[in-house]
Amino acid sequence: MSTSESNLFPLVGLQAVANAHNEWVAVSFHVPQQAQGALLAALCAADVYAHLAPLDCIIPVGEPHLDEATLAQLLPQLVPQRTIFRLSTTAASNQHMQQRCLQWRDAGYRIVLDGPGAGPVTAAQVDARALGIDASAELPGLQHLMSLPGPHLAYNIADSASLAAVCALGASWFAGDYALHGARRDSEAEQGTSRRRLLALLGLLARDADVQELEVPLKQDPALAYHLLKLVNSAAFGFTATITSFNQAITLLGRRQLQRWLQLLLYARQQDDGKLNALLPLAAVRAAQMESLCQLRGGDRAAQDLAFMTGVFSLLDILLGMDMADIIATLNLDPAVSAALLGRSGELGAMLALAESGATPASASLARAGVDGKTYWRSLLQAYQWAITVSRNI
Incomplete structure (x- = not known):
C-alpha cells in the first residue's frame, strides 16, 4: 500500500x-x-x-x-x-x-x-x-x-x-x-492505605527495582499478590508446574513481561460489589495500542516499554482519585513519560491522545502522531486482542 x-x-x-x-x-x-x-x-x-x-x-x-x-x-x-x-x-x-x-x-x-x-x-x-x-x-x-x-x-x-x-x-x-x-466507594482510610501501597509499587517499577524490593508492597497487598500468582498459573502462559513464588514468576516470565503484568495488576483489585475493575481492560488497550504504534513506527524495545508504561499509567489518576501531577511527583519516570501524562506533549503524548480517542479517531490526531489509517487499525486490533487476554486471565 x-x-x-x-x-x-x-x-x-x-x-x-x-x-x-x-x-x-x-x-x-x-x-x-x-x-x-x-x-x-x-x-x-x-x-x-x-x-x-x-x-x-x-x-x-x-x-x-x-x-x-x-x-x-x-x-x-x-x-x-x-x-x-x-x-x-x-x-x-x-x-x-x-x-x-x-x-x-x-x-x-x-x-x-x-x-x-x-x-x-x-x-x-x-x-x-x-x-x-x-x-x-x-x-x-x-x-x-x-x-x-x-x-x-x-x-x-x-x-x-x-x-x-x-x-x-x-x-x-x-x-x-x-x-x-465512576464513583469511588472506598473509605478514606482504605483509600490512603491503598494509595501508599500502589504508589510504592509504582515507584519500584519505575526505577527497575529487584524482585526482593517488589515483594514488600505485594506482600502487604494480598489482592495484588493473589492476582499475580493467579495470572502466571493461568492458561495464558501454559506453564506445566504450579508457580508459588515471585522468584519463580520472574524466572519463567522474564523481568520485562513481569513488570508489564504488574503494571496492569494495579487495576486488578475487585470493587466493593465484587465486580471486576472496569478500568483494567481500558488500561490494557491503551498500553498495548501505544506499544504497537511505537513498534509499527520502528521504535526499539526500550521505546516500546516507555510507550506501554505511558498507556498503563494514563488512568492512574482515576484509579487512585488523585491529580496526575501529584502521582508523577512521587515516581521516578522518564521525562518523556511524565510529559505525556501531564500535558499530552511529545511523541508519547501524541500517541496517548490518539489511543484515548477510542471509538472516534480523528484524522488530526493521526497526523499529529505521525500514524496512517492502516497502521492505526492494525494497532487497535492488536490492542483489543491483548486486552481480551488480560481481562480473561487477571
Missing part, C-alpha cells in the same frame, strides 16, 4: 461492550457516516474476528450507517454466529429490509433494534430480540423492554448515574465512558 493509499484508509473505531460484572462481551464498530465502504476495507485488511475472539461484533446498519448495498458486499467477510446488527428503526420500517432481516436470522445473525419508536411491535417486524438504548437521550419506558428477551444494549453511558438508570430499565450490555467517571 502506497503512502497516499494508506493515508486514505478509512477510520473505523471500536468500543467495548461489557456486562453487569464489567466483563467484555462484545465490541461495537463505529463507522464514519461519510465512508460507507470503511468497514469493508477494515475487515479485508485483517482477520478481525480472530483478533476479537471470542467477543461478538456489533455492526450498525441503516441510516446514517451502512446501507443495504454496502452490507451485501460486507456479508462474505462476516461470521454470522458472532455478528449482531444494530438496526435503525428507519431501516426496519422498510418492507424489503424486514425480509432481509428474516434471512439474516435464518443464517445465524442477531438483531438489536435501535432508534426512536423502538419497541416490541417494531422489533417483531425484523425479529429483533433486543433493543438499543441511547443513554444520552430520553430513555424508553420499562414496558418496551420487558417483553423482549434481550440482552438489551445501552450505549453513550456517561457516568455511574447514567449506568444505574439503564440498569434499572433492564439493560444488561453497556458501552460508554462510565468507567472513567
Whole structure:
C-alpha cells in the first residue's frame, strides 16, 4: 500500500461492550457516516474476528450507517454466529429490509433494534430480540423492554448515574465512558492505605527495582499478590508446574513481561460489589495500542516499554482519585513519560491522545502522531486482542 493509499484508509473505531460484572462481551464498530465502504476495507485488511475472539461484533446498519448495498458486499467477510446488527428503526420500517432481516436470522445473525419508536411491535417486524438504548437521550419506558428477551444494549453511558438508570430499565450490555467517571466507594482510610501501597509499587517499577524490593508492597497487598500468582498459573502462559513464588514468576516470565503484568495488576483489585475493575481492560488497550504504534513506527524495545508504561499509567489518576501531577511527583519516570501524562506533549503524548480517542479517531490526531489509517487499525486490533487476554486471565 502506497503512502497516499494508506493515508486514505478509512477510520473505523471500536468500543467495548461489557456486562453487569464489567466483563467484555462484545465490541461495537463505529463507522464514519461519510465512508460507507470503511468497514469493508477494515475487515479485508485483517482477520478481525480472530483478533476479537471470542467477543461478538456489533455492526450498525441503516441510516446514517451502512446501507443495504454496502452490507451485501460486507456479508462474505462476516461470521454470522458472532455478528449482531444494530438496526435503525428507519431501516426496519422498510418492507424489503424486514425480509432481509428474516434471512439474516435464518443464517445465524442477531438483531438489536435501535432508534426512536423502538419497541416490541417494531422489533417483531425484523425479529429483533433486543433493543438499543441511547443513554444520552430520553430513555424508553420499562414496558418496551420487558417483553423482549434481550440482552438489551445501552450505549453513550456517561457516568455511574447514567449506568444505574439503564440498569434499572433492564439493560444488561453497556458501552460508554462510565468507567472513567465512576464513583469511588472506598473509605478514606482504605483509600490512603491503598494509595501508599500502589504508589510504592509504582515507584519500584519505575526505577527497575529487584524482585526482593517488589515483594514488600505485594506482600502487604494480598489482592495484588493473589492476582499475580493467579495470572502466571493461568492458561495464558501454559506453564506445566504450579508457580508459588515471585522468584519463580520472574524466572519463567522474564523481568520485562513481569513488570508489564504488574503494571496492569494495579487495576486488578475487585470493587466493593465484587465486580471486576472496569478500568483494567481500558488500561490494557491503551498500553498495548501505544506499544504497537511505537513498534509499527520502528521504535526499539526500550521505546516500546516507555510507550506501554505511558498507556498503563494514563488512568492512574482515576484509579487512585488523585491529580496526575501529584502521582508523577512521587515516581521516578522518564521525562518523556511524565510529559505525556501531564500535558499530552511529545511523541508519547501524541500517541496517548490518539489511543484515548477510542471509538472516534480523528484524522488530526493521526497526523499529529505521525500514524496512517492502516497502521492505526492494525494497532487497535492488536490492542483489543491483548486486552481480551488480560481481562480473561487477571
